[in-house]
Amino acid sequence: MGVEQHKELLGSIGVDVDRHAKMMAMGLDAYKAQFLGQPNRPKGMAYFDWFMSEIQGQRIAEINQLRAEKKPAVGTFCIFVPEEIVVGAGGACYGLCGGSNATVADAETELPRNICPLIKSAHGFKLQRTCAYTQSSDFIYGETTCEAKKKTWEILAKHHPVHVMNIPHMKREKDLKMWQEEIAEFKEHIEQVSEKKLSLAEMIEGVKKVNAKRSALQRLDALRGMNPDIMPISGKDSLFITQVGFMDDIERYTQKVNELCDELEERVREGVSVFPANTPRIMILGTPLAPPNWKIHTAVESTGGAIINEESCIGHRYYKDNVDVEGVTSEDELYARLMQRYSKIDCACFTPNTGRTEKIVQMYKERKADGVIYYTLSFCHTYNVEAHLVTEALAKEGIPCLVIESDYSPEDAGQIKTRVEAFLESISFKQKAQAFASK
């Protein structure tokens, strides 16, 4: 099972098989250590545990089977890529490896040390040839959402085919018009790769499949976060499920998430929670959490907190909106609908981005959360600078907030745990004081 039985395939797509096998074994060990010991996990997690064991095994075989059938395989680093079009063409659109510290040193032979660890990790995976997803990609679809990525594509293009989507700085009418054109151009590029025209009906079919995936994740989000007294699944498991959504076969995945949600609904009815009563309910805000970056979740949930939502690109920002295809009769109309959906994403790359703060406050209240952690990857200027206005607004609302900036090195794990502990204690103290005052 796992990568062992796929060695030949991995070698054929240029993976450094031995190094890859070692890294996968380490990743799987880390997963086992951090995930399997959690108390009272839902039965439905068995599928995601299995996926982890086949994350660069069977899934890679499936993707390469699609490629053999001339279906496109597109690697991405951003949720602005309209995966509906790739899915419509019968292909696979997936997030590339970029959450590991093990590739950072290699990346630093070509990139500055003081840029975002996600970018360095991803670039290092390509230099090392230890990400089977990257190696399986017809092309990598980059974008311009951050300047370190924007400039790294120029270097990455020395090693792998890269196309760049131009995401604007602002969301004025003319910016959105250009955005729509980018989506139309992406479709043409997918047609070139698959050497086949893509019909409107096929694209609408793609949208429906991605909508179904997002709806399943919305269901999970509500089940884990909207029942203040019952948390039927851990934040760490929920994060991993979301992470898998960037790699798995879309229909199988949607089905498995829905099956799990059926189980969670049952748990909510029966009052089965994986956390004790009065566990502080924490929302995570900020930058993406690519696997195996489970650092913050492990820190919070091993020190008496529960994470009930990720206001993140691997999280709520990814699945919160569906594409309305009702009454669409032309390709241009479809591109407009896609653009409308994607431009609702409140990435910190936009200026202004005021809607994000209002949304966070609303989410906090709806979920009856107890505090937020504003998490940024080191050197992510957009989220890092935006933290000032967001945390200022949170302070006005009296919302407890901890700001954590971190990279992928294990060195700050202890310090983060200490800070999280103190933060959770201050929340618990506040809860007790309020309970006492209201007696």
Next chain:
Amino acid sequence: MGVEQHKELLGSIGVDVDRHAKMMAMGLDAYKAQFLGQPNRPKGMAYFDWFMSEIQGQRIAEINQLRAEKKPAVGTFCIFVPEEIVVGAGGACYGLCGGSNATVADAETELPRNICPLIKSAHGFKLQRTCAYTQSSDFIYGETTCEAKKKTWEILAKHHPVHVMNIPHMKREKDLKMWQEEIAEFKEHIEQVSEKKLSLAEMIEGVKKVNAKRSALQRLDALRGMNPDIMPISGKDSLFITQVGFMDDIERYTQKVNELCDELEERVREGVSVFPANTPRIMILGTPLAPPNWKIHTAVESTGGAIINEESCIGHRYYKDNVDVEGVTSEDELYARLMQRYSKIDCACFTPNTGRTEKIVQMYKERKADGVIYYTLSFCHTYNVEAHLVTEALAKEGIPCLVIESDYSPEDAGQIKTRVEAFLESISFKQKAQAFASK
């Protein structure tokens, strides 16, 4: 003289007068220590020495006199701002303070520590109210060339009126069209501030004045850099002259630079150099050098090198191109010409930006330089990541290159000096070896 006699004015525009006076005295001391002792300076530097003493004195009085006459005063942080339009309206367009370490700590109360020192310094000047240029501005005209700036404008807008120019990520035809619209919108904004229509003839007059300034700086650039055996002025003085160009009255400044160039032409004819023969001739590449950031120039020219060019926004990128107004008969045509000129700037914010590398190699050969220093401000992702492809191309050409990343703190001055010394030694050794080999 200096700020003392303008205390009342400074107070009236909200300057923290006492703190400002102390900072100006420190700045002037630093200037005296680093500039006045240079051997054999051109007589024409007397004007620029005087300007330094009045940099936030008489010049501020002049700007506020313009404002009293309803002429616009626009503060900027980027050479993409079309100053021709402000000059056409009879106003002043100037670079804001952003080169000092003394304001960084204040800025860090609202901004992350790990962003570019120029942005932090500028933001700190506003928080401290110690930059009389910022205080004199009708508005600050920001842009989207880097994400730390783009997001900082949102915070700066709490303290001062800010407008943002959208500079695109790419230079495709549609991006350039939008760029042209931004210029037209800027003109409308200037009209609002000055409460007066701005005619095509006035704008063309503005272009001619800015062209004349740029031509004077091109002349200086050729005189200091294109005569391999004679360097009639130091790199540090040349840099300061360029820095003054972002603040001074445009017509007086152009005249003074031309007068100085007359003197330098005389020096070239007579063989008067401020450096000994065989002094290594160094080009600086990279990010802007805002006053009083003279760190690299001081390090190089105090250890036996000469700086012959700044491939920088406060340097060659700023003055290399003029605007062709020949035959312009409509405003749209003028905006198109402005856009054409400005879009030639090879800022690392663009992707791709390959033209920059070719230009650097060409400049190097034309100037018969001996080496380059690729200088980036800390955390400037665009120039920092682009360094990889640039230095790779330089290595192919056999061009000696030293990469220095630095902020405004004095702490790394010693380390930089040591690295520069070793770099200059290696160049001298190479020169001697070549001379020996050719005997």
